[in-house]
Amino acid sequence: MLKLKVNDIDVEVEEGLTVLQACEKAGVEIPRFCYHEKLSIAGNCRMCLVEMEKSPKPIASCAMPAAEGMNIKTNTEFVEKARKGVMEFLLANHPLDCPVCDQGGECDLQDQSMYYGVDKSRFKENKRLVPEKNMGPLIKTQMTRCIHCTRCVRFATEVAGVPELGAIGRGEDMQITTYLEQSMQSELSANVVDLCPVGALTSKPYVFEARPWELRKTETIDVMDAVGSNIRVDTYDWEVKRVLPIINEDINEEWISDKTRYACDGLLHQRLDTPFIKYNKKFEKASWAEVYKIIKSKIENTSKEKICGFVGDLINMETSYIFKEFFDRTLDIKNFESRSDNRFINTSKRENYIFNSSINGIEEADLIFLIGANPRYEATILNARIRKSYLNNNTKIYSLNESGDLTYPYKSLDGQTLTLKNIFDGAHDLSKNILNSKKPMIVLGESFLRLNNAEFLFNKIKDFLRKNDKFLEDWNPLNILSCDASSVGNFDLGLINKETDLLKDLKSNKFEIVYLVGQDNINFNKTDEFVIYQGSHGDKGAEIADIILPGAAYTEQDAHYTNLEGKIQKAYKASYPPGEAKEDWQIINEIAEYLNNRKLFNDKEELESSMFNYLNLQKEKQNKDYKYEFSGEFKNEKLKIDIKPYYFSNIIARCSKTMIECNNSKLNLKSTGTEG
Amino acid sequence: MSLRRPAKIQPENFEFTSSSLEAANKIVSKYPDGKQQSAVMALLYIAQRQNDNWIPLEAMKYIAKFLKMPYIKVYEVATFYTMYNLAPVGKHFIQVCTTTPCMIRGASKLVEACKEKISKNECELSSDKSCSWMEVECLGACVNAPMMQINDEYYEDLDKEKTIKILDQILRGETPKPGSYRGRINNEPENNRKTLMDFKNA
Numbered sequence: 001m002l003k004l005k006v007n008d009i010d011v012e013v014e015e016g017l018t019v020l021q022a023c024e025k026a027g028v029e030i031p032r033f034c035y036h037e038k039l040s041i042a043g044n045c046r047m048c049l050v051e052m053e054k055s056p057k058p059i060a061s062c063a064m065p066a067a068e069g070m071n072i073k074t075n076t077e078f079v080e081k082a083r084k085g086v087m088e089f090l091l092a093n094h095p096l097d098c099p100v101c102d103q104g105g106e107c108d109l110q111d112q113s114m115y116y117g118v119d120k121s122r123f124k125e126n127k128r129l130v131p132e133k134n135m136g137p138l139i140k141t142q143m144t145r146c147i148h149c150t151r152c153v154r155f156a157t158e159v160a161g162v163p164e165l166g167a168i169g170r171g172e173d174m175q176i177t178t179y180l181e182q183s184m185q186s187e188l189s190a191n192v193v194d195l196c197p198v199g200a201l202t203s204k205p206y207v208f209e210a211r212p213w214e215l216r217k218t219e220t221i222d223v224m225d226a227v228g229s230n231i232r233v234d235t236y237d238w239e240v241k242r243v244l245p246i247i248n249e250d251i252n253e254e255w256i257s258d259k260t261r262y263a264c265d266g267l268l269h270q271r272l273d274t275p276f277i278k279y280n281k282k283f284e285k286a287s288w289a290e291v292y293k294i295i296k297s298k299i300e301n302t303s304k305e306k307i308c309g310f311v312g313d314l315i316n317m318e319t320s321y322i323f324k325e326f327f328d329r330t331l332d333i334k335n336f337e338s339r340s341d342n343r344f345i346n347t348s349k350r351e352n353y354i355f356n357s358s359i360n361g362i363e364e365a366d367l368i369f370l371i372g373a374n375p376r377y378e379a380t381i382l383n384a385r386i387r388k389s390y391l392n393n394n395t396k397i398y399s400l401n402e403s404g405d406l407t408y409p410y411k412s413l414d415g416q417t418l419t420l421k422n423i424f425d426g427a428h429d430l431s432k433n434i435l436n437s438k439k440p441m442i443v444l445g446e447s448f449l450r451l452n453n454a455e456f457l458f459n460k461i462k463d464f465l466r467k468n469d470k471f472l473e474d475w476n477p478l479n480i481l482s483c484d485a486s487s488v489g490n491f492d493l494g495l496i497n498k499e500t501d502l503l504k505d506l507k508s509n510k511f512e513i514v515y516l517v518g519q520d521n522i523n524f525n526k527t528d529e530f531v532i533y534q535g536s537h538g539d540k541g542a543e544i545a546d547i548i549l550p551g552a553a554y555t556e557q558d559a560h561y562t563n564l565e566g567k568i569q570k571a572y573k574a575s576y577p578p579g580e581a582k583e584d585w586q587i588i589n590e591i592a593e594y595l596n597n598r599k600l601f602n603d604k605e606e607l608e609s610s611m612f613n614y615l616n617l618q619k620e621k622q623n624k625d626y627k628y629e630f631s632g633e634f635k636n637e638k639l640k641i642d643i644k645p646y647y648f649s650n651i652i653a654r655c656s657k658t659m660i661e662c663n664n665s666k667l668n669l670k671s672t673g674t675e676g
Numbered sequence: 677m678s679l680r681r682p683a684k685i686q687p688e689n690f691e692f693t694s695s696s697l698e699a700a701n702k703i704v705s706k707y708p709d710g711k712q713q714s715a716v717m718a719l720l721y722i723a724q725r726q727n728d729n730w731i732p733l734e735a736m737k738y739i740a741k742f743l744k745m746p747y748i749k750v751y752e753v754a755t756f757y758t759m760y761n762l763a764p765v766g767k768h769f770i771q772v773c774t775t776t777p778c779m780i781r782g783a784s785k786l787v788e789a790c791k792e793k794i795s796k797n798e799c800e801l802s803s804d805k806s807c808s809w810m811e812v813e814c815l816g817a818c819v820n821a822p823m824m825q826i827n828d829e830y831y832e833d834l835d836k837e838k839t840i841k842i843l844d845q846i847l848r849g850e851t852p853k854p855g856s857y858r859g860r861i862n863n864e865p866e867n868n869r870k871t872l873m874d875f876k877n878a
Contacts, residue, residue: 163749166751169680170756178748179751180733
């Protein structure tokens, strides 16, 4: 520990910290533009100048390592004069366009110039002119505002792993640009908008939409992937204007993926805002009472074995739970399912379907083996962690398949399951590496779980790790990478059918009533089935429906989600459902009331506490002993990583115009203006 | 000085010739493993030498691949240093120094001469496509100001007439004599040496 003085306050800091961090520890705020906790130190804006005893010149506190016995002053005239000088230079070329700048109100330069700005400019020359740059459909540039802090360049190189941004030219002519002005090929690209301390990089879809002080801010949870990033949803009346990250060091640090950030305009399009009934292949508007009446008569006239239900990928746990209760208590039949494919899952123990090493644990791992997973597209934020681990610890990364650019180097194998079997029989070079590593991580993707031999291989892997003592008290090497926000929550709640293969039965048209709650991914040839679709958007599920019940999207209800590492988090209501739409749990509750004249739950609190009781009970019931089952014969097959198109992976993203543009820019399609 | 942009018309391919490759490998081998990127400036210079005194984008890409670094990093370096030419220059490439000492001694007259004889604007090829000129910062021959550099040679102590004469020679395809145009040897004082008289070769 080093002892130093900041404004005569004694502070002790660890070795390796900078003067700026020491000042923060003493409670002194230092203005800065280029310095950012999560990025490397550049020291080029000079705004953080402080006075150091025995130094004739002010020092840049962000780049100066703290040392024993330093005496730092931050409130002297000398410091203020230095900072004022720096600010004057920064403002020399900065345009006076705050009134038309989207950063206005949340601009670091604006805020800091209130303290250090001079009221009159002495710069009589013409201001610099910098052409706008093309950085793709998400980032709007206004490069005359740029103060060359290079935060964006460092972010792209270090965190995103796509070194495409750079500073070209020199001196006054320096410009920040992408290589030959191509759009940034990263799923984290829009984080540079948050990083930019001025209005040089702003959000293109949000351009001139609102001022920050007009928006209502709600801190909630993202559902675009299973990571459960913490976000802040900014709403103006009903409309969700934008989504920003909030810091959660255990999950998303400070970043969110482009899909999380920009799929929110999908919440405005193709919404179901009133109940519909299909007459003669045409949908007609109806009232809630009408649709409930029809549902009641249909259910009463159908034998209960002929009824089945599926929940979708964005459904919150409350809805899933009441859906299950509806089938259990109201219908008294267990025909419900949350998967839309036949992937293997063993829910006897919780560790069989969650990301056990945890997201933070990635940074401790010394070997990562990806099997049937492409984390770059399936869990972007998690991929950034793997890259961080690679950069900090030089973690060895293997993948069974060649999966293109993952933003870090990895060794790929041939993609055959026979190789996998060999590895976990101990007869492969990689087996030794796994044995020698202290904290290995085996990441199993959904593509792996869809294999015919998934169960055999899953047990094989677990067995191998168990036998070789890789399960430690503080380390569990088994990781399942779920793709959908609702997956783990649904497994925790037991929305899974072990006895019968519902999908097969559905495809062979055994059911008469199919109840889909936000489930759009099931492909079956509809014949005489009566399909009830409940959801927020009109998509594949609503198309085949006979009755549509308008539900709410994730920003429109208070509810819980469990992320892939099994962490339960609450999402808060930022907006309200459009038109006559209702919250999802409410609809199911009301149908139950119509059928039995009794509500399942009196209110949401009751539902919530009942759900938590159930979850706690399940935790206690967990299968403690461990059995190896090697049923079935092993047959070699090729593992193919089958991922949904990144920008269209769920119903909200499919309805988002921004996501369509992102997809087009990736395919290098020029917009023609006629896409609608 | 303004931001230099890469030329609009670019060759489709670039590859080191065997002699360039040899020189490049020699430079790269000077750096420890994993630090090969440090050779980028030298390699850019080799590429410029090979490619008629300018660096096409393909050469930057080639060097980036050669050193296993991102394209943008090479591009940054190439746009930063003004001695890398990003657009074609004439076979005779004339650089007129216009930094303060030369400026005081009448460098603007040299610029005028270039404008008359070669092309109206900087970095434009002359009508016979053999020459181009540009203003540059200090070339380190302030004692003999004003001066200009043609390819690898310095022409010093110039004025407008002398410059025109040199340029005429160049345009005719002759090689003018480099050095001082006021009869000085190197940077001796104007009217003979005043000090170190005893040394012949001082």
